[in-house]
Amino acid sequence: MALKDAVAAARNEEGIAVVVAAVKARFGDRAQTGQTFREQHGHTTTYLPTQAPDAVVWPETTEEVSEIVKLCAANRVPVVPFGVGSSLEGQVNAPAGGICLDMARMNKVIVIDADDLDVTIQPGLTREELNVHLRDTGLFFPIDPGANATLGGMAATRASGTNAVRYGTMRDNVLALEVVMPDGSIVKTAKRAKKSSTGYDLTRLMVGSEGTLGVITALTLKLYGIPQAISGGICTFPSLDAACRAVIMTVQMGIPVARIEIVNALQMQAINRYNKTDYPEQPCLFLEFHGSETGVAEQAELFGEIASELEGGPFSWTKVAEERAKLWKARHNAYHAAEALAPEKKALSTDACVPISRLADCIAETEQDIADTGLIAPIVGHAGDGNFHTLVLIDMNDPDEIERAEGFIERLARRAIAMDGTITGEHGIGQGKMAYLREELGGAVDVMKAIKTALDPLNIMNPGKILPA
Amino acid sequence: MALKDAVAAARNEEGIAVVVAAVKARFGDRAQTGQTFREQHGHTTTYLPTQAPDAVVWPETTEEVSEIVKLCAANRVPVVPFGVGSSLEGQVNAPAGGICLDMARMNKVIVIDADDLDVTIQPGLTREELNVHLRDTGLFFPIDPGANATLGGMAATRASGTNAVRYGTMRDNVLALEVVMPDGSIVKTAKRAKKSSTGYDLTRLMVGSEGTLGVITALTLKLYGIPQAISGGICTFPSLDAACRAVIMTVQMGIPVARIEIVNALQMQAINRYNKTDYPEQPCLFLEFHGSETGVAEQAELFGEIASELEGGPFSWTKVAEERAKLWKARHNAYHAAEALAPEKKALSTDACVPISRLADCIAETEQDIADTGLIAPIVGHAGDGNFHTLVLIDMNDPDEIERAEGFIERLARRAIAMDGTITGEHGIGQGKMAYLREELGGAVDVMKAIKTALDPLNIMNPGKILPA
Numbered sequence: 001m002a003l004k005d006a007v008a009a010a011r012n013e014e015g016i017a018v019v020v021a022a023v024k025a026r027f028g029d030r031a032q033t034g035q036t037f038r039e040q041h042g043h044t045t046t047y048l049p050t051q052a053p054d055a056v057v058w059p060e061t062t063e064e065v066s067e068i069v070k071l072c073a074a075n076r077v078p079v080v081p082f083g084v085g086s087s088l089e090g091q092v093n094a095p096a097g098g099i100c101l102d103m104a105r106m107n108k109v110i111v112i113d114a115d116d117l118d119v120t121i122q123p124g125l126t127r128e129e130l131n132v133h134l135r136d137t138g139l140f141f142p143i144d145p146g147a148n149a150t151l152g153g154m155a156a157t158r159a160s161g162t163n164a165v166r167y168g169t170m171r172d173n174v175l176a177l178e179v180v181m182p183d184g185s186i187v188k189t190a191k192r193a194k195k196s197s198t199g200y201d202l203t204r205l206m207v208g209s210e211g212t213l214g215v216i217t218a219l220t221l222k223l224y225g226i227p228q229a230i231s232g233g234i235c236t237f238p239s240l241d242a243a244c245r246a247v248i249m250t251v252q253m254g255i256p257v258a259r260i261e262i263v264n265a266l267q268m269q270a271i272n273r274y275n276k277t278d279y280p281e282q283p284c285l286f287l288e289f290h291g292s293e294t295g296v297a298e299q300a301e302l303f304g305e306i307a308s309e310l311e312g313g314p315f316s317w318t319k320v321a322e323e324r325a326k327l328w329k330a331r332h333n334a335y336h337a338a339e340a341l342a343p344e345k346k347a348l349s350t351d352a353c354v355p356i357s358r359l360a361d362c363i364a365e366t367e368q369d370i371a372d373t374g375l376i377a378p379i380v381g382h383a384g385d386g387n388f389h390t391l392v393l394i395d396m397n398d399p400d401e402i403e404r405a406e407g408f409i410e411r412l413a414r415r416a417i418a419m420d421g422t423i424t425g426e427h428g429i430g431q432g433k434m435a436y437l438r439e440e441l442g443g444a445v446d447v448m449k450a451i452k453t454a455l456d457p458l459n460i461m462n463p464g465k466i467l468p469a
Numbered sequence: 470m471a472l473k474d475a476v477a478a479a480r481n482e483e484g485i486a487v488v489v490a491a492v493k494a495r496f497g498d499r500a501q502t503g504q505t506f507r508e509q510h511g512h513t514t515t516y517l518p519t520q521a522p523d524a525v526v527w528p529e530t531t532e533e534v535s536e537i538v539k540l541c542a543a544n545r546v547p548v549v550p551f552g553v554g555s556s557l558e559g560q561v562n563a564p565a566g567g568i569c570l571d572m573a574r575m576n577k578v579i580v581i582d583a584d585d586l587d588v589t590i591q592p593g594l595t596r597e598e599l600n601v602h603l604r605d606t607g608l609f610f611p612i613d614p615g616a617n618a619t620l621g622g623m624a625a626t627r628a629s630g631t632n633a634v635r636y637g638t639m640r641d642n643v644l645a646l647e648v649v650m651p652d653g654s655i656v657k658t659a660k661r662a663k664k665s666s667t668g669y670d671l672t673r674l675m676v677g678s679e680g681t682l683g684v685i686t687a688l689t690l691k692l693y694g695i696p697q698a699i700s701g702g703i704c705t706f707p708s709l710d711a712a713c714r715a716v717i718m719t720v721q722m723g724i725p726v727a728r729i730e731i732v733n734a735l736q737m738q739a740i741n742r743y744n745k746t747d748y749p750e751q752p753c754l755f756l757e758f759h760g761s762e763t764g765v766a767e768q769a770e771l772f773g774e775i776a777s778e779l780e781g782g783p784f785s786w787t788k789v790a791e792e793r794a795k796l797w798k799a800r801h802n803a804y805h806a807a808e809a810l811a812p813e814k815k816a817l818s819t820d821a822c823v824p825i826s827r828l829a830d831c832i833a834e835t836e837q838d839i840a841d842t843g844l845i846a847p848i849v850g851h852a853g854d855g856n857f858h859t860l861v862l863i864d865m866n867d868p869d870e871i872e873r874a875e876g877f878i879e880r881l882a883r884r885a886i887a888m889d890g891t892i893t894g895e896h897g898i899g900q901g902k903m904a905y906l907r908e909e910l911g912g913a914v915d916v917m918k919a920i921k922t923a924l925d926p927l928n929i930m931n932p933g934k935i936l937p938a
Contacts, residue, residue, distance in 0.1 A: 113824065113826065114721075115717050115721070115824075115825065115826035116824040116825055116826045116855075117720065117721065118824070138721075157666060158665075158666045158670070159666075160664060164664060168641075169664050171664070171670065171673070172637075172641060181916065185912055185915075186912070187911070187912045187913045187916055188910070188911065188913060189910075189913055190891070190910070190913075191886070191889050191890055191891050191909060191910075192824050192889040192890070193822040193823055193824060193854075193855055193856075193885075193889070193890040193891040193894060194822070194824070194825070194854045194855055194856075195629060195633060195638050195640070195822060195854050195856065195891075195894050195895065196627075196822060196891035196893065196894060197626060197627045197628075197677055197891075197893045197894060197895050197896060197897040197898070198891050198892055198893055198897075198898060198902075198906060198909055198910060199677070199898055199906055199910065199913075199914070199917050199935050199936070200674060200677065200678055200682075200917045200920060200921075200935075201627070201640065201670075201673045201674060201676065201677050202913055202916055202917065204640070204670045204673030204674070205669060205670060205673070205674055205920075207670065208666055208668070208669065208670050209669055213669075224723065225721055225722060225723040227723060228723070248584050251586065252583075252584070252586065252607075252694055253694060254693065254694040254696060254697070256725070292767055294763055294764075294767060295763075295764055295767070298761055298763060298764070353662040353663070353664060353665060354662055355582065355584075355585040355587070355661050355662060355663070356584065356585055356663070357582065357584035357585045385662075385663045385664050386585075386662055386663055387662075387663075387664060416662075417660070420660050420661040420662070421660055421661070421662040422659070422660050422662040422664075422665035422666075422667050423667060424665065424666045424667055425662065425664050425665060425666060426664065426666050427666060428666040428667075429666070429667060429668055433667075437667060437668055440660060440667055441657070441658075441659070441660075441667060441668065442656070442657065443654055443655070443656045444656045444657060444658055444659075444668075444671055445668070446654075447650065447656055447671055447924065448668050448669045448671065450923045450924055451669060451674075451920055451923060451924070452669075453923065454919045454920060454922065454923030455916065455919055455920070466668050466669075467668070
């Protein structure tokens with residue numbers, strides 16, 4: 001995928017005209033065709049050029065979603081579901097135009113089942129809004145991608161974040177979905193039981209399908225009790241390799257670490273500059289432990305022993321909420337801190353994920369590649385999962401820099417594949433990584449295509465995403 | 470599904486004759502057509518009548534599996550994958566005849582990646598064999614259905630067991646699969662990274678598909694460090710309701726219980742008779758905790774407090790391996806203990822799974838139903854998941870008792886559905902529960918059928934399972 005051009009697709013002008021007129025007549029102010037609205041819904045946090053839809057519609061019910069999808073199916077017009085637009089690989093672009101379904105008005109908590117540790121919600125609710133709703137229940141939802149994304153969008157892209165090493169990803173935390181299928185039919189993928197062996201796992205098929213198989217209209221999610229105690233801290237290491245070896249030992253010893261984030265030296269520099277802190281500017285792990293009072297102390301101390309064995313540390317940790325908040329603010333600001341290294345440039349966030357035994361090699365080779373290519377690209381990662389991000393800062397007016405960045409991203413994807421890893425741990429394929437999907441998965445892509453064709457024979461659901469033509 | 474008759478399907482005699490002759494010529498002694506072999510591979514632990522395949526073949530490589538599937542596809546002959554035959558709902562029956570693929574010779578450990586806590590194996594390896602292999606690594610694979618099933622079969626039926634409350638089911642513990650698709654092509658569903666967002670989750674689609682979408686020929690599985698300490702014990706309660714409330718509180722408090730098994734009074738009676746033990750014959754929980762020395766003590770003590778609040782207990786627990794082994798032997802023998810209540814009858818094991826808030830109601834109504842119906846049917850369950858089994862003892866020569874059992878099973882399935890639960894938590898659909906699949910999942914069944922037709926247009930992969938015609 002070249003950064004400068006997203007692939008455009010043939011537009012069905014006639015069908016689009018019919019559908020746009022119909023949704024305007026039917027939904028009034030809840031259907032907008034102004035350029036600003038349209039561009040806002042194509043151009044988001046992706047680095048790819050904007051491909052705006054022809055109209056944006058704000059449905060309020062599952063039945064309305066079904067009605068719109070049926071209308072689009074009858075006229076062979078694309079449907080692009082939209083959360084807050086924080087996806088990173090062009091997932092909300094509309095290369096063949098069509099209708100953007102902005103789920104913002106479907107943001108209700110339907111029911112909290114506290115005894116069962118689950119909640120059923122509409123897809124437009126964001127993860128932070130959900131946790132605010134849960135405030136008085138003693139429960140929380142742990143999955144935390146960088147953005148305050150909608151939970152529908154997070155399910156659609158199989159998102160995860162810093163807590164995944166302990167709590168899993170959206171794959172593990174969606175119990176059931178309601179989905180409007182490409183023919184407008186409304187399907188529930190599962191009941192509310194914690195496990196089931198009834199037929200094909202449609203829940204997991206929909207999670208990560210990026211809107212290409214249907215529109216998620218309700219989700220039942222797992223919840224967790226807020227831990228009795230939390231401890232956390234930061235630990236420096238003499239090398240990335242030592243930091244990665246500490247991660248492997250932590251996971252192998254079964255320390256149930258809740259967060260174990262790796263940050264490279266350049267990113268630590270960026271953090272210090274941005275937050276006016278004075279952390280050592282060398283490879284670090286940011287850690288958090290959840291459990292009982294004695295449990296989190298025990299975990300932190302065990303980790304400290306591992307760190308000192310690897311000549312890292314000393315590991316100073318705390319149970320004090322304010323101190324932990326400061327620490328994690330620095331980590332969560334990593335994206336903005338990195339951007340601030342070259343504010344005139346555009347930040348392109350990419351990710352890869354490898355078996356943790358290969359993480360040190362993969363990051364080291366990537367750092368060398370960055371140095372060789374002359375790019376500015378700090379690295380942070382969810383080390384416990386072998387997943388890391390590089391934020392490549394690109395001057396979009398410099399064709400040479402764009403080309404070097406493209407080459408870097410391609411080599412990163414291939415490096416991950418060569419290490420038995422994946423081209424994306426949590427961002428998804430969208431438009432940006434279509435070119436590498438077959439390199440990673442070979443003939444499995446044909447199986448995906450067969451499923452796509454079977455469920456969406458008209459190819460109206462978010463066309464031009466995931467599956468290369 | 471009537472117990473007395475499994476649905477037979479039209480046989481393609483001509484194609485079968487061609488394929489049987491071909492596999493005999495090609496595989497020699499590794500292809501058998503004698504009645505004993507054939508019946509052994511249809512008639513297993515299921516209560517359903519035997520429907521034998523026409524030949525049993527023992528492939529030794531993925532390429533051989535591919536070759537056989539291609540041969541069957543060319544002649545439109547069914548392929549039925551076979552592990553050890555411990556599935557419970559007729560999954561290995563061959564209603565339209567065809568070729569049984571016995572995976573027993575594909576039972577190698579391909580590679581243990583200890584640093585990454587994963588292992589890649591062939592599908593015919595059993596779970597106990599895997600754990601023997603892992604003995605010197607400090608790692609183990611936790612999923613433990615009642616039988617010593619093959620790991621390929623466990624993936625195919627999305628099996629779980631007593632540890633699922635802590636470690637998840639096969640859904641959560643398969644990282645990647647190699648699958649021979651219905652056209653004979655060989656597909657790898659994922660790389661070895663711990664998480665990924667690359668396209669549709671084919672791994673999870675294959676897990677639980679019961680051989681209807683392809684033949685699993687290799688699996689990469691997650692492993693876990695053997696806990697530093699394990700504690701366990703048994704705790705009686707004045708009522709099933711109190712026991713279930715203890716389960717809910719345990720889960721809600723975030724006690725990371727590794728096993729929390731419920732056993733009803735009749736099953737405790739059976740256990741005492743069978744093992745010559747003298748446990749109180751009232752509702753009990755069997756528990757196990759994994760963690761550090763202090764962690765497992767803390768967990769056990771916390772649970773003890775919960776139990777005493779609900780007038781259960783006293784909860785006596787132990788870290789001594791021999792005592793724990795005795796305890797779990799009693800629990801694991803539950804099936805045979807129940808059978809021994811009426812050795813002349815046939816045991817039919819069925820399962821259901823509901824949100825844990827409904828578990829007490831569901832078991833209580835089920836006990837009442839058993840009493841009303843006059844059946845002998847003790848109950849054990851994986852309470853932390855809301856999953857329970859009834860072992861219905863049936864005199865297969867008594868048409869009236871068969872009819873009562875059928876009515877009971879149907880009511881149990883409908884009761885689970887009405888409580889927002891599922892007709893099977895871990896046994897799968899097979900032939901036995903096809904009739905209730907649509908009652909549980911409605912239009913989702915049509916989505917499954919569309920996928921089946923797309924991937925297996927000739928309907929040769931384990932036909933007559935999961936999806937009602």
